[in-house]
Amino acid sequence: MGPEVRALGEDDLRASHALFLRSLLVEPAKDAEWEVLARSYQPGRTFGAYLDGTLAGTAMTWGSTLRVPGGADLPTGMLTRVGVRADFRRRGLLTALMRATLADSVERGEVFSTLHASEPVIYGRYGYGVATRAPRVAVRTGVPFAPTAPAGGRVRFIERDEAVAVLPDLYARVGRSRPGSLARPAQWWPVAIERPSDDLRFIIHAGPDGDDGFAVFSTVDESANGPRLDALNLIGADDNAVAGLWRFLLSIDLAAEVSVWARPPDELVRALFTDPRAVTDETLNDDLWLRVVDVPRALAERTWAAPVVIKVNDPLLPDNTGVYSVSESGVRRGPAEPDVEVDADVLARLYLGTWSATALSAVGRLRARSPEAAARADRAFRLPRPAWCGTYF
Ligand SMILES: CC(C)(COP(=O)(O)OP(=O)(O)OC[C@H]1O[C@@H](n2cnc3c(N)ncnc32)[C@H](O)[C@@H]1OP(=O)(O)O)[C@@H](O)C(=O)NCCC(=O)NCCS
Incomplete structure (x- = not known):
């Protein structure tokens, strides 16, 4: 059995x-x-x-x-x-x-x-695909900021008890602006910030309208040049808050480097310095893996930048298999000549705009009717700013 x-x-x-x-x-x-x-x-x-x-x-x-x-x-x-x-x-x-x-x-x-996958080769067969990317970004301390870099607001430390009380609401208020972001369930937080074995420090950023960002970090001694601050979270409502949090972490005496896990692909810290080599991307890891469980609803509830016809094959959840004509005005399911044909894992890669249909077609992961049809899919899925999750679990 x-x-x-x-x-x-x-x-x-x-x-x-x-x-x-x-x-x-x-x-x-x-x-x-x-x-x-x-x-x-x-x-x-x-x-x-x-x-x-x-x-x-x-x-x-x-x-x-x-x-x-x-x-x-x-x-x-x-x-x-x-x-x-x-x-x-x-x-x-x-x-x-x-x-x-x-x-x-x-x-x-x-x-x-x-x-999030520890064994990344396994999940494609169940229809999961890498839907966002997020490099760990490291910055040397002591590098001057570009004169135009946002000044940021005021930053203060809070204790763990206060973090437990205030961070869930602060994240819900300031951390959800991008496609790809996840609501953090109440049960997610204890693992992230309450484990006795983790020595975490918590900072809050206040901008002109009050608290608008936070970071959670610890100190490690792995850097060759001196102690490194490792932030698991750095979340700001806007560029001023994000810059303010980076500025504060980089100003902490004796730290040689600040490394922040899972940043958005267009992390603004790269533009904060006149010396571009102050910043290194340590990895461009897979971030969030996505599985579209309800394809009709997923396609109907996102917005589209251009029309495209997609054929989806999903042997594991066969109700999803079908042809979908999507456009700015909605989704129609039914016979039509598809521009592109995808399996569930490839739909997941495309869904948040992270991958290009043209590139996936070039390596045989997606069947496109023509190069123009693949380009139509590129235009349809594209987002103005990259999607980002930034919540690890
Ligand atoms: C990864 C793990 C969960 C797989 O469990 P399992 O019960 O052995 O997997 P299954 O027998 O159901 O195999 C599922 C499929 O994945 C493949 N597979 C399983 N582990 C794999 C691995 N490490 N590398 C490549 N393929 C693997 C199997 O060959 C099988 O393929 P098939 O469907 O083509 O036959 C298990 O090995 C494990 O617990 N590993 C350590 C913990 C871990 O990595 N957890 C994952 C966290 S994201």
């Missing part, structure tokens, strides 16, 4: 978490850590895969919303804590878990499923 997947109850969560950590070769959480982690689950959204009566695989989701081009926030699952016991690998447990979590998403009326 194949694996059986069940939603886990509260009593099984610690075992599920230990299984996940073990699969990443990490020790299970100690009691103090677990006290925080126990608050990071949403009921009914953690799954166990059983084989021969043994809990041997697990995955969980949070319910969220994803901002799509045009500004709508659509119901979305955030899939995480995926792991299979090393002695049960390659026996179909992950596939069973992926089918179960996608079926759960469909049942909940979610339009997307999202994840």
Whole structure:
């Protein structure tokens, strides 16, 4: 008999978490850590895969919303804590878990499923594609700012208790301007900022209209030149707030470098200095992986820059398979000659404008009727500013 997947109850969560950590070769959480982690689950959204009566695989989701081009926030699952016991690998447990979590998403009326991949070659087969990119950006301290760089406002430290109280609302207010951004569920926050093992510092930026940005960082000693500040989050309502937070972090005495994880591809820090070599992009990683669970709704609720006809093939969620004519005035499903034909993972790559249909066609990932048809798809999906997620899970 194949694996059986069940939603886990509260009593099984610690075992599920230990299984996940073990699969990443990490020790299970100690009691103090677990006290925080126990608050990071949403009921009914953690799954166990059983084989021969043994809990041997697990995955969980949070319910969220994803901002799509045009500004709508659509119901979305955030899939995480995926792991299979090393002695049960390659026996179909992950596939069973992926089918179960996608079926759960469909049942909940979610339009997307999202994840961050530690094993990036695996998820394409389930219809996930890299939908945003986000480099880690590092800046040397002591480099003069360009004279025109925004001055920023006032920055103050807050303690962890205050961060727990104020950051969720501040993020919801100032952190959601881009397509690709995710609402952060209440259960996401404890893992991010309350774990006793993390020594985090919190700063708030205040602009002319009050608090409008924040950063969360820690100090590491890995840089060859001296201590480095590593920020997990640097979120500002506007360019002034983002510049103000960068300025403050770069002004902290003794730090040799400031490195901020997962910045937008058009991060403004690159333009803040007269010396362009002050800034290095350490990686241009895959950021958010997207799975379009409800294709008709996903296409209908985003805005389009130009018309295009798309044929979608989705054997895993066959209700999505079809031909969609999209334009500024809406979406029509039904017979039409497609400009481009895509599988679900490639639709996910295109959806937030991160990839070019022309480039994907050149490597055979997308079938285009002609170069002009691929260019039409490029125009249709394109966004004025790159999409960005910036929320890790
Ligand atoms: C990655 C992992 C979840 C796969 O679980 P699994 O139960 O062995 O996967 P399945 O047996 O269901 O295999 C699913 C498919 O992915 C492929 N696959 C699985 N792991 C793979 C890997 N590391 N590299 C390449 N392909 C892989 C399988 O060959 C199979 O392909 P097929 O559908 O063409 O037959 C498991 O190996 C694991 O827990 N790894 C460590 C933790 C981890 O990486 N978690 C992922 C966090 S994002």
